[in-house]
Amino acid sequence: MLDQQRDYVLRTVEERGVRLIRLWFTDVLGNLKSFAISPAELENALEDGMTFDGSSIDGFSRVQESDVLAVPDANTFVMLPWADTKAPEARVFCDIHNLDGSPFGGDPRQVLRRNLQRAQKLGLDFLIAPDIEFFYFAPPEHGQPPRPLDEASFFDLTTTDVTGTLRKETIRTLETMSIPVEYSFHEDAPSQHEIDLRHTDALTMADSVMTFRLVVKEVAAAQGVHATFMPKPLEGVQGSGMHLHLSLFDNDGNAFYSADDSYNLSDTAKKFMAGLLFHASEITAITNQTVNSYKRLVPGFEAPVHVSWARNNRSGLIRVPVPKRANPLATRIEYRSPDPACNPYLAFSVILAAGLRGIEQGYELPAEADANLFEMGDDALQKLGIDQLPQSLSDALRVMESSSLVHEALGEHIFEWFLRNKRSEWRGYKTQVTPFELNRYLRSI
Amino acid sequence: MDLVAVFPEPPPPELARTLDLAGYRWKAFASADEVAKSEPAEGWMGAIVCADAEIENAWAVCRALRKKDVLQVPLLLLVTGAQLDELTLRDELFDDFCLLPFHPRELEARLRHLFAFTASSPRPDLVDYGELVLNLETYQASVGGQPLDLTYMEYELLKFLVQNPGKVFTREILLSRVWGYDYYGGARTVDVHIRRLRAKLGEEHANLIQTVRSVGYRFGQSRWGN
Numbered sequence: 054m055l056d057q058q059r060d061y062v063l064r065t066v067e068e069r070g071v072r073l074i075r076l077w078f079t080d081v082l083g084n085l086k087s088f089a090i091s092p093a094e095l096e097n098a099l100e101d102g103m104t105f106d107g108s109s110i111d112g113f114s115r116v117q118e119s120d121v122l123a124v125p126d127a128n129t130f131v132m133l134p135w136a137d138t139k140a141p142e143a144r145v146f147c148d149i150h151n152l153d154g155s156p157f158g159g160d161p162r163q164v165l166r167r168n169l170q171r172a173q174k175l176g177l178d179f180l181i182a183p184d185i186e187f188f189y190f191a192p193p194e195h196g197q198p199p200r201p202l203d204e205a206s207f208f209d210l211t212t213t214d215v216t217g218t219l220r221k222e223t224i225r226t227l228e229t230m231s232i233p234v235e236y237s238f239h240e241d242a243p244s245q246h247e248i249d250l251r252h253t254d255a256l257t258m259a260d261s262v263m264t265f266r267l268v269v270k271e272v273a274a275a276q277g278v279h280a281t282f283m284p285k286p287l288e289g290v291q292g293s294g295m296h297l298h299l300s301l302f303d304n305d306g307n308a309f310y311s312a313d314d315s316y317n318l319s320d321t322a323k324k325f326m327a328g329l330l331f332h333a334s335e336i337t338a339i340t341n342q343t344v345n346s347y348k349r350l351v352p353g354f355e356a357p358v359h360v361s362w363a364r365n366n367r368s369g370l371i372r373v374p375v376p377k378r379a380n381p382l383a384t385r386i387e388y389r390s391p392d393p394a395c396n397p398y399l400a401f402s403v404i405l406a407a408g409l410r411g412i413e414q415g416y417e418l419p420a421e422a423d424a425n426l427f428e429m430g431d432d433a434l435q436k437l438g439i440d441q442l443p444q445s446l447s448d449a450l451r452v453m454e455s456s457s458l459v460h461e462a463l464g465e466h467i468f469e470w471f472l473r474n475k476r477s478e479w480r481g482y483k484t485q486v487t488p489f490e491l492n493r494y495l496r497s498i
Numbered sequence: 499m500d501l502v503a504v505f506p507e508p509p510p511p512e513l514a515r516t517l518d519l520a521g522y523r524w525k526a527f528a529s530a531d532e533v534a535k536s537e538p539a540e541g542w543m544g545a546i547v548c549a550d551a552e553i554e555n556a557w558a559v560c561r562a563l564r565k566k567d568v569l570q571v572p573l574l575l576l577v578t579g580a581q582l583d584e585l586t587l588r589d590e591l592f593d594d595f596c597l598l599p600f601h602p603r604e605l606e607a608r609l610r611h612l613f614a615f616t617a618s619s620p621r622p623d624l625v626d627y628g629e630l631v632l633n634l635e636t637y638q639a640s641v642g643g644q645p646l647d648l649t650y651m652e653y654e655l656l657k658f659l660v661q662n663p664g665k666v667f668t669r670e671i672l673l674s675r676v677w678g679y680d681y682y683g684g685a686r687t688v689d690v691h692i693r694r695l696r697a698k699l700g701e702e703h704a705n706l707i708q709t710v711r712s713v714g715y716r717f718g719q720s721r722w723g724n
Contacts, residue, residue: 056534057565061650064637069645132647180686228697231649233690253690302686382686 058127059099066092066143069132075144076103076123077263079161081112081467082342082474083396085263087144088123099125102150112470113149113159121157123147129260134229135271146260158466161398165259168402168462172409177301177308179405182235182252182385183262185393186293187269188286189216189244190279199286201244202278215276220246223272230268232261241355242290252298252385255401262295262397284341284392285348292349294356295393297404298374300385301325310384316364316373317384323418326362326371326386328411329404330419333360333370333390335456336403337442338449338475339463340391344482347445349392352427357389360440361422368426370442390442399463399471406462447479501525503533503545503571505559510548513576516602517546520609529555530562541571544613548576550598553584557678560591572612576600587662587675627660627718630703646698651677655691659707659717668714688715 066074073089076098080086088105090098097103102124107113113121129146136142149160156163172179190199202216216239224234233251240247248269250261266282273280285292301308301321309322318326341350349356355367362371370390376383391400410416422439434441443449450472453459460468500523504513507526517524524546527533533545545563549556556575563571575595577585585595594612596605623635629642637653639646648656658676659667667675669688677687692715696704708716 056531056562058650060565061637061653068636068638128650131649134647178686228694229647231652231694231698233693233697251690251693252686254687257690306685 059096062099062125062127062130062145063096065130065132066095069141071132071143072140073136073142074098074125075133075142076125076147077144078123078147078149079263079396079398080110081159081161081396081399081470083161083263083394083399084111085267086110089142098123099127102147104152107149107157107159110159112467112474113157120152121159122150122152122154124150131230134226135275146263158464159470161396161402161467162256162259164463164467165256165398165402167464168405169255172301172405175409175412176303178303179255179401180252180300180302180385181255181258181401182250182298183258183397184247184249184294184296184298185262185265185282186240186245186247186291186295187280187282187393188242188293189219189246189273190281190286192277192279199279199281201242201287215278216244216246219273219276219278219280220248223269224248226268226272227265230264232264232268240291242287245291245293252300255405259397259401262393266393282393284343284346284394291354292356293393294349294389295391295395297388297391297400298385299325299388299404299408301408307382307384309386310381312381317376317379317381318373321412322384322386324411324416325408326411327416327418328408328414329371329386329388330360330362331416332403332407332410332456332458334440334443334449334452335459336400336407336453337390338446338453339403339459339471340395340400341449342396342446342475343392343394344446344478346392346394347443347449350390350442350444358441359422359426359434360442361426362386362418363421363423366423366425369422399467403459403462406458410458445479446475446482450475450479500543501538503527503536503542503563505533505545505547505556506552507532509546512599512602513546513548513605516600516605519602520606522609527559530558533559534562534565544572544574544609546574546576546609547592548598549581549584550576550578553581554678557588557591560588561678564591574605574609574612587671590661625657625660627663627706628703630660630699630706632657632660641699641703648695648698652691652695652698655688656695659715663718664716666710666713666716672714 071092074095075087075089077085077087090103102122104120104122106119107121108119125145125147130143133142133144148162149157151157169179189202191202193199220237224237227234235249235251237248269280282293309319310317311319350358352358357370361369363369364373372387372389374387388404422437443452454472502522502524504524504526507528509526527536547556547559560573563573573592575592576598577595578598594608596608623633625632632639639648639653639656655676669685672688673685692707696707699706706718710716
């Protein structure tokens with residue numbers, strides 16, 4: 054199979070006259086990295102990988118052991134639709150290895166592979182469908198607040214609008230890159246949009262999210278528009294989330310489905326949910342990794358604040374959507390806290406690890422919380438045993454640091470580097486004197 | 499061009515004996531990779547793949563032998579009676595087969611016949627359905643003359659469907675025949691790839707792949723009409 058994939062890639066490069074092959078990989082923070090090779094080098098790259106100096110990549114190597122190997126995953130080879138047709142280009146995602154061939158501990162894609170192998174040992178495949186929100190703005194000027202392109206709101210017909218055209222072009226590009234789109238619409242906030250991708254296996258989906266963010270930005274930039282996945286770019290309106298629809302499949306089909314349960318949830322699904330809820334605070338630094346992420350996780354904007362679940366309650370952390378036509382294949386859970394600024398490989402890894410822990414150790418699912426939690430007082434919540442998610446990056450890091458689950462899921466290299474990097478981000482933020490403080494205190498104190 | 503490739507290594511003793519008595523020069527291999535790497539410059543005279551112990555590896559060897567050569571290597575498959583179902587929809591992977599345990603004289607006769615008449619027969623390198631054309635030699639697909647940008651698995655799935663038009667396939671059959679054992683993502687993988695292929699075929703041709711409710715998929719028109 055591998056040989057044939059290699060042949061397929063080499064032959065396609067030859068037949069289509071591809072001039073450049075872009076090797077893609079991801080740093081620890083989830084930034085897409087790329088270097089290009091010529092077709093002449095491709096065969097060698099597919100066989101042995103390409104050596105490069107990892108010390109130039111955030112969170113990769115320490116200087117004394119800096120060389121690593123990028124090995125293309127031939128299965129991810131696609132033509133780049135935006136390349137010049139006279140000089141075609143293609144991309145392929147890479148796994149990063151140490152020079153001795155072992156998986157490199159700083160590579161998020163390898164981390165996800167390792168976590169998925171754990172699920173596969175249990176006979177389970179992890180499927181994900183994300184709903185990704187983002188904003189279109191006029192090109193940002195330094196220090197100025199972002200300017201929305203339209204004032205339309207949810208589901209408004211904005212056909213004459215440039216943003217509608219952008220979205221259409223984005224979807225066309227995604228589909229030609231093997232990323233099927235389920236829905237797309239104008240979201241609540243001005244200039245906010247949502248594109249929902251069709252489910253696929255977690256590794257392919259993490260690759261797809263990386264590609265998605267690039268495509269959205271590239272298509273917008275070509276029209277002089279700035280697209281951003283910043284979790285909360287505008288005060289007073291909804292932020293951008295990346296709700297994840299999750300399910301596990303085994304040989305018999307959807308392992309989350311049971312015909313006998315009133316919500317059609319299997320025991321496996323309930324234990325997975327219990328694991329995710331129990332460890333939610335520990336994994337929040339990974340699913341919500343910026344200072345700004347925590348400005349989205351506040352009451353009143355359809356983002357979760359409390360660690361709870363419900364069938365149809367958008368204030369909860371986990372929602373259990375009602376499948377169309379009661380289709381067993383569509384039974385799934387929706388994890389609502391992640392935002393699109395996360396590193397998808399790491400986020401999917403810790404979410405899976407939390408869920409699997411629940412399955413392996415038989416966690417008990419707490420009672421459903423179907424009331425609007427935003428309207429309940431702290432006492433009432435405490436009585437129900439409902440905790441809050443971490444309120445800041447600093448809080449989230451503190452919980453993560455003491456989590457053996459996250460440590461194990463990410464591995465020593467990334468766990469340690471991530472905490473160090475994000476603490477420094479928090480320190481940078483904490484030393485700021487904000488407009489809020491000036492407005493509130495300067496004159497009154 | 500007088501060397502016969504044999505899988506597995508070591509081959510069953512009675513197979514080795516039969517080949518020796520019949521005067522064939524042969525060499526046994528333990529994997530598809532080894533067979534591919536050891537191919538003599540002038541090609542194999544033929545191949546004998548014994549599938550009883552490791553059927554998935556046996557298919558991998560067959561696929562490797564059929565991979566890119568325009569000239570087919572005549573290939574004889576040895577299977578047990580219990581494995582006969584596995585042959586369905588894999589006709590392109592072998593030329594003849596013989597049941598295990600085999601009768602030495604029967605095997606000898608089949609090999610003589612196979613190597614005499616099918617050596618170096620060219621295999622078709624174009625398959626088409628309406629405006630859709632696949633070039634099996636170059637791995638390129640096009641619709642209405644426009645090239646389709648496909649990933650490897652999308653190409654393999656489309657190839658399988660175009661080679662078997664009008665038949666209904668379950669997800670499980672597609673998974674085992676197209677992905678083989680080396681797949682990732684379970685039966686939902688099939689749906690995901692079908693969805694991707696439809697998008698790439700474009701609105702006009704997306705309905706070439708039809709969903710047959712609660713069964714699976716069919717490519718092209720049913721032979722019984724619609």
